[in-house]
Amino acid sequence: MAVKNPKDIKKVVLAYSGGLDTSIIIPWLKDNYNNCEVIAVSGNVGQAGELEGLEEKAIATGASKLYIEDLNKEFVEEYVYPTVKAGAVYEGKYLLGTSFARPIIAKRLVEIAKAEGADAICHGCTGKGNDQVRFELAIKAYAPDMPIIAPWRTWEFKSREEEIAYAEEKKIPLKINRETNYSKDKNLWHLSHEGLDLEDPANEPMYEKEGFLEMGVSPLQAPDEPEYVTIHFEKGEAKSVNGVEMDAVSVIEKLNEIGGKNGIGITDIVENRLVGMKARGVYETPGGTILFAAHNKLEEICLDKDTQHYKSVLAIKFAELVYDGKWYTPLREALSAFVDSTQQFVTGDVKLKLYKGNIIDAGVTSPYSLYDEEIATFDEDEVYDQNDSAGFINLFGLPIKVRAKKGLIK
Numbered sequence: 431m432a433v434k435n436p437k438d439i440k441k442v443v444l445a446y447s448g449g450l451d452t453s454i455i456i457p458w459l460k461d462n463y464n465n466c467e468v469i470a471v472s473g474n475v476g477q478a479g480e481l482e483g484l485e486e487k488a489i490a491t492g493a494s495k496l497y498i499e500d501l502n503k504e505f506v507e508e509y510v511y512p513t514v515k516a517g518a519v520y521e522g523k524y525l526l527g528t529s530f531a532r533p534i535i536a537k538r539l540v541e542i543a544k545a546e547g548a549d550a551i552c553h554g555c556t557g558k559g560n561d562q563v564r565f566e567l568a569i570k571a572y573a574p575d576m577p578i579i580a581p582w583r584t585w586e587f588k589s590r591e592e593e594i595a596y597a598e599e600k601k602i603p604l605k606i607n608r609e610t611n612y613s614k615d616k617n618l619w620h621l622s623h624e625g626l627d628l629e630d631p632a633n634e635p636m637y638e639k640e641g642f643l644e645m646g647v648s649p650l651q652a653p654d655e656p657e658y659v660t661i662h663f664e665k666g667e668a669k670s671v672n673g674v675e676m677d678a679v680s681v682i683e684k685l686n687e688i689g690g691k692n693g694i695g696i697t698d699i700v701e702n703r704l705v706g707m708k709a710r711g712v713y714e715t716p717g718g719t720i721l722f723a724a725h726n727k728l729e730e731i732c733l734d735k736d737t738q739h740y741k742s743v744l745a746i747k748f749a750e751l752v753y754d755g756k757w758y759t760p761l762r763e764a765l766s767a768f769v770d771s772t773q774q775f776v777t778g779d780v781k782l783k784l785y786k787g788n789i790i791d792a793g794v795t796s797p798y799s800l801y802d803e804e805i806a807t808f809d810e811d812e813v814y815d816q817n818d819s820a821g822f823i824n825l826f827g828l829p830i831k832v833r834a835k836k837g838l839i840k
Contacts, residue, residue, distance in 0.1 A: 476618020
């Protein structure tokens with residue numbers, strides 16, 4: 431719901447990261463909405479150091495207060511793990527790091543806006559991006575009549591250069607400059623890089639340049655010796671790393687540490703955005719990449735063929751729903767219910783070898799494994815009668831045989 435009259439807006443809840451866009455939005459709101467009260471909200475989904483000094487900065491630039499909400503546990507358990515269990519990867523490469531973080535932040539925005547009696551919710555998403563959709567669909571799900579202010583659609587700034595100039599005019603401190611002004615989004619799961627030289631797909635990302643990668647190193651800079659990691663799963667969810675039991679957040683943190691130093695999880699993708707354009711980004715997802723690989727490996731021995739194949743088809747739709755901001759929809763919930771039913775026996779241990787950006791399978795076990803060595807062996811066995819295959823092939827190939835006898839195969 432768009433704002434009809436700025437004079438009606440007395441109090442605004444702002445999704446605040448302290449980055450370029452949201453930093454200048456606070457004074458901009460006060461300039462354009464009759465010096466309204468601005469309440470900043472930062473959802474902590476693992477962006478670590480980015481939260482340091484945030485309250486001081488928000489208040490110094492005009493906010494009346496800042497909420498910093500610790501959403502990490504809920505983020506991993508209720509958004510990350512369901513997506514991993516679904517095997518959902520957008521366009522075969524993107525592990526949805528920004529996509530599934532937006533709904534939980536927006537939900538909390540609505541809760542605070544209602545508690546504070548706010549007249550509107552504001553976000554700093556551009557009109558070209560996906561995040562505007564993700565935020566606003568979540569807001570509509572929990573506050574369908576709440577007015578939404580999206581400055582990028584209406585304000586006078588046409589580029590990040592102009593935003594920086596405005597920030598300098600308002601004496602707003604920034605951690606970026608004109609030369610390192612990548613558009614970034616960081617959380618516990620990933621870090622994205624967009625803009626500057628990355629806007630041309632012909633340019634190779636500067637992986638080895640100091641300061642570009644933040645969650646790990648380039649594969650070229652990774653150790654010369656491989657590192658092994660073993661992950662234990664129960665019903666599709668990781669419960670321990672290298673024999674040490676951990677909560678869900680700690681699992682991701684540990685795998686980020688291990689994966690980062692081995693150059694794991696760097697993805698360069700030109701993706702199809704929901705708004706219709708193609709966009710290029712570089713994503714760092716060290717721990718998530720390991721977790722997906724391990725979970726997929728465990729499913730190889732724990733799921734029957736029909737379930738495994740059908741689940742892989744639904745994974746594409748699940749990824750599209752998450753990418754498109756449709757987390758709070760009946761279909762996503764229904765797909766998650768299906769996924770959970772497939773995970774009842776996805777329990778076991780997966781061992782992986784990490785080497786210079788590569789993940790190499792190094793062994794998998796499960797008490798519910800459907801792999802039977804005696805049946806699969808090339809050696810002599812007493813459980814599989816190879817003569818049975820002749821009748822099976824005759825029946826399986828019968829439709830082909832009938833068409834051939836009718837002269838219908840060219």
